[in-house]
Amino acid sequence: MTETHTQGPQGEISIRVMAMPADTNALGAIFGGWVLGQMDLAGGIHAASHAGARAVTVAVDAMKFHKPVHVGDEVTCYTRIERIGRTSIAIKIETWVRRARHGTPLLVTEGVFTYVAVDSTNRPVEILNKQI
Numbered sequence: 090m091t092e093t094h095t096q097g098p099q100g101e102i103s104i105r106v107m108a109m110p111a112d113t114n115a116l117g118a119i120f121g122g123w124v125l126g127q128m129d130l131a132g133g134i135h136a137a138s139h140a141g142a143r144a145v146t147v148a149v150d151a152m153k154f155h156k157p158v159h160v161g162d163e164v165t166c167y168t169r170i171e172r173i174g175r176t177s178i179a180i181k182i183e184t185w186v187r188r189a190r191h192g193t194p195l196l197v198t199e200g201v202f203t204y205v206a207v208d209s210t211n212r213p214v215e216i217l218n219k220q221i
């Protein structure tokens with residue numbers, strides 16, 4: 090399904106990297122797992138910073154791959170908080186690329202990643218900062 094995204098990126102930049110040849114799949118496009126990994130890192134950075142604690146991934150929902158990522162693309166993950174629970178925080182993550190670092194940004198993936206704030210023994214701890 091092809092979707093048109095008239096709005097630009099939503100959220101703050103949590104990661105910007107270049108897609109490299111080492112991250113390709115057998116077809117020569119960037120491996121989906123690499124993109125997921127970048128999204129997970131981006132959301133984790135945002136969640137941990139907001140919670141003021143370590144944050145571990147507990148769920149990935151509504152994941153969509155709209156377009157392929159190519160070697161040389163500038164890849165940016167935008168993150169914004171959707172919901173804060175007692176110990177969990179759901180973050181909407183959008184990945185946008187600029188082909189060969191030029192041109193109009195394109196939305197390539199999006200998803201909602203949920204993180205849990207944990208203490209040094211990996212037990213859930215309450216997130217005190219409830220402000221979205």
Ligand SMILES: CC(C)(COP(=O)(O)OP(=O)(O)OC[C@H]1O[C@@H](n2cnc3c(N)ncnc32)[C@H](O)[C@@H]1OP(=O)(O)O)[C@@H](O)C(=O)NCCC(=O)NCCS
Pocket residue numbers: 145146147148173174175176177178203205207211212213
């Ligand atoms: C995250 C973890 C510490 C939670 O421990 P737990 O004993 O299940 O904790 P709880 O049942 O109290 O749930 C904690 C929070 O996670 C939420 N949660 C649990 N499973 C969830 C799911 N599938 N989707 C969304 N939220 C979920 C709960 O609703 C709760 O949120 P709240 O406190 O805001 O209401 C534990 O599941 C864990 O260590 N998972 C592995 C994490 C990890 O290693 N991630 C990297 C994978 S490579």
